[in-house]
Amino acid sequence: MVNHLRLVWNRVFKYSSSEAVSVSKFWSDDGTGGDCYWLLDAMSLLAGVRSDSTSNWVGERKIRIFSNCLFVFGISMLALEVLSDMYDRWDDNSVKVMALLKLTSICLACLKTAAIVLLRKPIETLRTFILSERVNSSDHIFDELERSNVNQTGRTMMRAMLGLIVVEMILLSIPNQTMDNVFRMAPLLLRMGEPSARVLHALFMCSLPLFLLPRLFSNIAYIGILILGMRMRLKMLTHRYHEMLRIPDSDVDYYLEIVNKKLRKTLCQHMEFMRQFSVLTHLVRTTFMITHYYSIFSIGAIIFMWQNMGFNGFSTVFLLTFVSLLLEYYVWCYLVDSFKKWYANSIGVAIYEMCVHMPHSHDHHSRYIQLRTSLIIIWINNSNGYSVNCFGLLKPSILAFVDLVNITYSMLMFLINMG
Numbered sequence: 001m002v003n004h005l006r007l008v009w010n011r012v013f014k015y016s017s018s019e020a021v022s023v024s025k026f027w028s029d030d031g032t033g034g035d036c037y038w039l040l041d042a043m044s045l046l047a048g049v050r051s052d053s054t055s056n057w058v059g060e061r062k063i064r065i066f067s068n069c070l071f072v073f074g075i076s077m078l079a080l081e082v083l084s085d086m087y088d089r090w091d092d093n094s095v096k097v098m099a100l101l102k103l104t105s106i107c108l109a110c111l112k113t114a115a116i117v118l119l120r121k122p123i124e125t126l127r128t129f130i131l132s133e134r135v136n137s138s139d140h141i142f143d144e145l146e147r148s149n150v151n152q153t154g155r156t157m158m159r160a161m162l163g164l165i166v167v168e169m170i171l172l173s174i175p176n177q178t179m180d181n182v183f184r185m186a187p188l189l190l191r192m193g194e195p196s197a198r199v200l201h202a203l204f205m206c207s208l209p210l211f212l213l214p215r216l217f218s219n220i221a222y223i224g225i226l227i228l229g230m231r232m233r234l235k236m237l238t239h240r241y242h243e244m245l246r247i248p249d250s251d252v253d254y255y256l257e258i259v260n261k262k263l264r265k266t267l268c269q270h271m272e273f274m275r276q277f278s279v280l281t282h283l284v285r286t287t288f289m290i291t292h293y294y295s296i297f298s299i300g301a302i303i304f305m306w307q308n309m310g311f312n313g314f315s316t317v318f319l320l321t322f323v324s325l326l327l328e329y330y331v332w333c334y335l336v337d338s339f340k341k342w343y344a345n346s347i348g349v350a351i352y353e354m355c356v357h358m359p360h361s362h363d364h365h366s367r368y369i370q371l372r373t374s375l376i377i378i379w380i381n382n383s384n385g386y387s388v389n390c391f392g393l394l395k396p397s398i399l400a401f402v403d404l405v406n407i408t409y410s411m412l413m414f415l416i417n418m419g
């Protein structure tokens with residue numbers, strides 16, 4: 001379906017002006033949109049965050065100012081709605097839950113945007129490292145394939161996020177009674193006159209995903225693509241270790257010399273990777289904590305609100321939000337867990353096989369012992385070097401995701417009993 005839409009898009013702009021043709025290139029894989037980092041910069045710009053890459057874009061400043069002004073307008077409207085609900089219908093438990101969702105969503109959007117701004121320097125450092133060749137597999141074809149896979153995965157993730165924003169904007173532009181009840185027009189707006197108030201409220205509802213979701217998604221988009229890039233570099237390191245298993249061992253002297261030479265180069269790259277991985281660890285543990293504590297409350301609350309709405313366009317927005325939040329948490333856990341579960345263990349297997357099959361000769365016993373000791377030290381450090389600890393409170397892993405599901409179910413049951 002995506003390919004069909006892309007063909008329609010290209011046909012529409014094929015014989016248009018040069019400006020229109022340049023716009024179509026943003027959608028195609030061969031154009032600017034074919035780079036996941038360009039899509040990432042576009043998402044951050046929608047979130048009102050300036051980066052080094054977007055600083056020279058045409059209209060960058062106008063887009064950023066418009067995004068921030070739209071966000072201020074949106075949170076002002078949400079704040080007015082919460083205040084009016086507190087005065088008029090605070091006895092309803094569902095109103096209280098929705099008010100908390102509105103306030104926590106605003107706080108989360110601000111925190112995630114602030115985290116991207118404050119962590120801008122380490123993010124740029126990691127991005128530069130991933131795009132450089134400081135760590136490679138020495139196999140150009142293998143490296144190009146891995147880069148292509150990461151870029152494809154990153155593009156799919158970014159396009160899904162941008163697509164979700166568009167879908168929710170369309171759904172929220174369709175008025176219905178449930179939406180009017182949840183996002184009730186604040187009485188203070190009616191003092192401006194009913195026509196003006198309705199226009200402002202309609203503008204607020206249509207723009208809600210545009211000013212809120214990019215700020216919520218930019219965090220996982222940034223860190224997620226950086227994790228994908230670091231996994232790519234670790235996979236290249238893994239390929240280097242496995243390539244050493246193919247060195248012929250018929251000549252002991254030749255074998256020890258070649259393995260020592262390759263191991264020194266690989267170890268230099270491995271140490272560089274571990275220095276950058278410590279930067280990634282700092283980014284993950286800082287930002288994952290924000291997502292974790294928000295998800296504990298919000299996922300259960302969204303399900304609670306959704307089950308009382310019935311099936312309509314507005315309830316579909318809640319369902320999509322629930323799926324995206326749950327998927328975001330799972331992606332965090334899955335990506336971080338995969339470092340040790342797959343690639344680090346694969347390096348350990350390669351080192352183990354090298355130690356087992358390493359040829360031995362009395363004439364080269366000291367070199368044999370030295371190489372074997374070096375491999376064992378690398379093995380030990382590698383097996384303990386990929387854990388991410390969020391300030392001693394939790395570790396992102398599949399088990400953490402299972403715990404979140406259990407906590408979410410408990411939160412949902414609590415809200416149902418309270419209701």
